[in-house]
Amino acid sequence: xxxxxxxxxxxxxxxxxxxxxxxxxxxxxxxxxxxxxxxxxxxxxxxxxxxxxxxxxxxxxxxxxxxxxxxxxxxxxxxxxxxxxxxxxxxxxxxxxxxxxxxxxxxxxxxxxxxxxxxxxxxxxxxxxxxxxxxxxxxxxxxxxxxxxxxxxxxxxxxxxxxxxxxxxxxxxxxxxxxxxxxxxxxxxxxxxxxxxxxxxxxxxxxxxxxxxxxxxxxxxxxxxxxxxxxxxxxxxxxxxxxxxxxxxxxxxxxxxxxxxxxxxxxxxxxxxxxxxxxxxxxxxxxxxxxxxxxxxxxxxxxxxxxxxxxxxxxxxxxxxxxxxxxxxxxxxxxxxxxxxx
Amino acid sequence: xxxxxxxxxxxxxxxxxxxxxxxxxxxxxxxxxxxxxxxxxxxxxxxxxxxxxxxxxxxxxxxxxxxxxxxxxxxxxxxxxxxxxxxxxxxxxxxxxxxxxxxxxxxxxxxxxxxxxxxxxxxxxxxxxxxxxxxxxxxxxxxxxxxxxxxxxxxxxxxxxxxxxxxxxxxxxxxxxxxxxxxxxxxxxxxxxxxxxxxxxxxxxxxxxxxxxxxxxxxxxxxxxxxxxxxxxxxxxxxxxxxxxxxxxxxxxxxx
Numbered sequence: 139x140x141x142x143x144x145x146x147x148x149x150x151x152x153x154x155x156x157x158x159x160x161x162x163x164x165x166x167x168x169x170x171x172x173x174x175x176x177x178x179x180x181x182x183x184x185x186x187x188x189x190x191x192x193x194x195x196x197x198x199x200x201x202x203x204x205x206x207x208x209x210x211x212x213x214x215x216x217x218x219x220x221x222x223x224x225x226x227x228x229x230x231x232x233x234x235x236x237x238x239x240x241x242x243x244x245x246x247x248x249x250x251x252x253x254x255x256x257x258x259x260x261x262x263x264x265x266x267x268x269x270x271x272x273x274x275x276x277x278x279x280x281x282x283x284x285x286x287x288x289x290x291x292x293x294x295x296x297x298x299x300x301x302x303x304x305x306x307x308x309x310x311x312x313x314x315x316x317x318x319x320x321x322x323x324x325x326x327x328x329x330x331x332x333x334x335x336x337x338x339x340x341x342x343x344x345x346x347x348x349x350x351x352x353x354x355x356x357x358x359x360x361x362x363x364x365x366x367x368x369x370x371x372x373x374x375x376x377x378x379x380x381x382x383x384x385x386x387x388x389x390x391x392x393x394x395x396x397x398x399x400x401x402x403x404x405x406x407x408x409x410x411x412x413x414x415x416x417x418x419x420x421x422x423x424x425x426x427x428x429x430x431x432x433x434x435x436x437x438x439x440x441x442x443x444x445x446x447x448x449x450x451x452x453x454x455x456x457x458x459x460x461x462x463x464x465x466x467x468x469x470x471x472x473x474x475x476x477x478x479x480x
Numbered sequence: 481x482x483x484x485x486x487x488x489x490x491x492x493x494x495x496x497x498x499x500x501x502x503x504x505x506x507x508x509x510x511x512x513x514x515x516x517x518x519x520x521x522x523x524x525x526x527x528x529x530x531x532x533x534x535x536x537x538x539x540x541x542x543x544x545x546x547x548x549x550x551x552x553x554x555x556x557x558x559x560x561x562x563x564x565x566x567x568x569x570x571x572x573x574x575x576x577x578x579x580x581x582x583x584x585x586x587x588x589x590x591x592x593x594x595x596x597x598x599x600x601x602x603x604x605x606x607x608x609x610x611x612x613x614x615x616x617x618x619x620x621x622x623x624x625x626x627x628x629x630x631x632x633x634x635x636x637x638x639x640x641x642x643x644x645x646x647x648x649x650x651x652x653x654x655x656x657x658x659x660x661x662x663x664x665x666x667x668x669x670x671x672x673x674x675x676x677x678x679x680x681x682x683x684x685x686x687x688x689x690x691x692x693x694x695x696x697x698x699x700x701x702x703x704x705x706x707x708x709x710x711x712x713x714x715x716x717x718x719x720x721x722x723x724x725x726x727x728x729x730x731x732x733x734x735x736x
Contacts, residue, residue: 272617
């Protein structure tokens with residue numbers, strides 16, 4: 139199979155010979171895409187997962203578990219690239235806890251004979267999939283940004299300061315994707331058939347107690363087209379809210395924060411952009427009072443346009459910003475907000 | 481009350497403040513002559529273990545640290561012991577050898593069984609490979625409960641553990657029972673500095689040296705690194721001197 143692989147992933151050469159070979163390979167490859175949902179709707183990042191799964195070229199089966207799996211399956215089945223949806227409809231999987239979710243996946247991966255398993259490098263995917271990989275005895279490939287062939291993947295390491303290309307020798311290739319590196323799958327106009335998964339009913343040993351989520355009317359930070367992000371330069375929470383919120387409103391942007399701002403209590407944990415927080419890649423990223431530490435840059439340097447407002451002309455953020463303004467943010471940002479409103 | 485027999489795995493990595501450079505042959509990141517330190521998430525694991533002992537005086541039987549790496553990895557184990565760990569195991573690897581998370585998880589499973597551990601506290605990821613896998617893999621191999629990205633850890637009752645974990649969009653609370661695997665997130669605590677007297681004391685704490693073979697673990701890598709490259713450089717676009725200039729430039733770039 140590996141001898142055939144290179145031609146398969148090369149841009150289509152329209153010879154009958156190649157066409158047949160590709161068709162053959164397509165039959166050999168089969169991918170299970172582990173999707174996420176919440177409150178009866180598919181999480182946006184699952185659409186990116188489908189796109190990555192489809193890139194491999196084989197048949198794509200979308201996997202959903204939880205009491206609302208059937209409802210979400212209708213949504214997932216309409217996405218381009220999904221050939222089949224496999225569901226485990228049980229409230230035991232509602233919280234996505236890995237102690238029983240991992241055995242559920244392992245059972246179905248074995249039964250389905252999948253060659254590839256893909257999920258998102260989200261809180262859910264990060265928590266669950268390594269456990270699945272260990273149970274299957276395969277080495278997971280995390281947070282990939284590119285699929286070069288059915289066994290070769292590209293991923294950032296060292297907080298995005300280096301890019302590694304790795305080839306898996308495992309029988310099953312299990313990997314998580316960086317959402318912002320793959321476009322969301324569009325609607326196909328067709329509906330894929332839904333099948334019921336094998337449910338091993340593994341015991342859930344850890345109990346879910348409660349959750350506290352930050353409610354917001356704003357676009358989701360992870361998928362927003364525009365992000366305005368505040369740092370330590372804002373000095374306190376009051377200023378953060380007073381300065382960043384109107385700017386975000388004027389632009390229709392999501393609000394992010396640097397780790398320094400989060401640690402100082404200016405903004406909620408879930409807003410943190412960086413290696414240890416969220417990785418974003420919006421069209422427009424405006425960094426306000428953020429110096430640009432390695433750990434922050436890892437989370438935003440793939441944004442299309444970066445603007446920075448900082449009073450320190452030597453701040454490292456200016457080395458990556460497409461446009462920089464050296465100014466006191468307390469004067470510049472309100473002025474910017476006013477002028478954007480016009 | 482079940483006594484806690486804690487294992488804290490630690491990794492020696494390039495110091496977080498150093499900007500890593502890819503080597504000339506594009507096979508890896510240059511590590512020779514570069515400042516190395518303990519992985520920041522692992523410092524949190526030790527700190528949390530030591531705090532558990534301070535809070536529940538009689539509950540923590542002992543804190544064992546382990547690192548798998550080159551002989552120099554014993555420096556990070558000494559640091560861990562200066563912070564309060566009781567003893568260490570160094571699984572010595574070759575200078576250029578690097579275990580993948582799956583192999584580390586298999587090694588840790590053997591250590592857990594040999595050393596009769598019932599709580600493993602790991603960092604949520606190492607800042608070199610950024611894989612974020614080892615703790616979850618270990619929990620899977622052992623069949624234990626897991627609580628990843630912990631921002632708060634509390635002991636409840638006889639053998640209960642309540643963990644607040646950071647998830648997308650906020651946090652959630654889980655409750656499990658020992659034995660368990662916990663991985664630490666940055667907001668869990670603020671690691672202490674090792675004082676000079678504690679650094680001196682740590683030199684006398686036991687540090688056992690082992691080999692992978694002693695645990696019957698195969699360290700063969702499953703992933704082949706084809707190449708390592710620098711990311712495409714981002715060119716700073718220069719500065720403007722007024723808000724109007726900023727808006728004009730953003731419009732020109734099609735950003736607003």
